Amino acid sequence: MKNNRRTQAPRTQAQRSAATREALLAAARPLFAEHGFGKVSADAIASAAGVTRGAMYHQFDDKTDLFAAVFEQVEAEVVERVGAAVAGSGEADALTLMKRGAAAWLDACGEPAVHRIILVEAPSVLGWERWREVGMKYGLGLVQGMLEHAMDSGAVPKQPVTPLAHVLIGALDEAALYLARTDGSKRARREVDAVVDRLVDSLG
Amino acid sequence: MKNNRRTQAPRTQAQRSAATREALLAAARPLFAEHGFGKVSADAIASAAGVTRGAMYHQFDDKTDLFAAVFEQVEAEVVERVGAAVAGSGEADALTLMKRGAAAWLDACGEPAVHRIILVEAPSVLGWERWREVGMKYGLGLVQGMLEHAMDSGAVPKQPVTPLAHVLIGALDEAALYLARTDGSKRARREVDAVVDRLVDSLG
DNA sequence: TTGTTTTTCATACAGACTGTATGTATGTTG
DNA sequence: CAACATACATACAGTCTGTATGAAAAACAA
Incomplete structure (x- = not known):
């Protein structure tokens, strides 16, 4: 041997x-x-x-570089989950797809690893600019893509996508943090879902 | 002497x-x-x-305590400015007032001291919970108050205010950060204003 | 194989920073 | 003015980060 x-x-x-x-x-x-x-x-x-x-x-390279790697890993996971939820939910019009995506996002943010790392720490550790740069590759990119699709299909009137995507993402991010705080309250979740659905509907 | x-x-x-x-x-x-x-x-x-x-x-007590004091100071200043802008803009219906408040908020966030400290650093330094707790005393409280007024006056249908306020604040916060990044572009500002106005209108 | 180079990792170290302990100066109060 | 409280400065101990140096492990060459 x-x-x-x-x-x-x-x-x-x-x-x-x-x-x-x-x-x-x-x-x-x-x-x-x-x-x-x-x-x-x-x-x-x-x-x-x-x-x-x-x-x-x-x-x-340093602690920040390690954090960045963790951040990207979590982002990739979430976008994977949200993408799968949207794709695997059957045919539907653009707005319905967006609502499903939003719900999947809120689900994913139940995990502290997701909302704390992605939404709270990352902007301060990496800087907002770099944060959004990475986010563009993942979540923000997803939203922007769905918006463009919705505009092409006529479900949403044509307009500049980038600012709209940012505002939507901001709303969803804060909604996720709010839910994370209420820690699984069914009522809070229903209320937030209602608000988000109305918000998405208002795009049409 | x-x-x-x-x-x-x-x-x-x-x-x-x-x-x-x-x-x-x-x-x-x-x-x-x-x-x-x-x-x-x-x-x-x-x-x-x-x-x-x-x-x-x-x-x-420590560096964090000093930061908290700075944070509260900036928050107080901003809410003062936004409140003044809304109050001093003449009579108008509830939704118009909200639009003016939103615009004043976006103006205030032009200063780095405002958006960097309030929106980027504070959540991570103080924790989201404490961040929102203070925010409730200032900006978030203002929004919630305006929403309640709008619902009382019938301009907005009755619904749970807290989650709606959070979603709105999230949208406005991210809009402010987006603008801060474009660094004074007139076009970006017009686009964001349009998105925000549509968002507020969609409440009615 | 054996010797050489490169990659991966551990240990030792230098510099910076935070928070505290201690001493001093400056007001305040009886 | 005496006794005390408050405001501040300096000195220090412990922690942390990032780097430099050396050893083990793998890759490569002859």
């Missing part, structure tokens, strides 16, 4: 890197979500991931 | 405290607005204010 000294199976560099990156992301995510960026030390993250700060600073 | 040794006129304790508090607030505000809470050291603030960290930690 050639490998009796090593209990660990040999791994490729890419596997090693991927493993520690994932461990760091997985460890950082709940910590950031619960305590916020400023109150989580690099050491706490590395420890939780079972590595040292050395490994972390090798994989990421 | 009894006071020839002292060039400084004697001041009461209250005056001394008030002076250093104001100096600290005035110094901290632009620093927070430009660099964000995390990147401004207590020493930088104290130096800019012409005092030492000792004085600062005597007047405020």
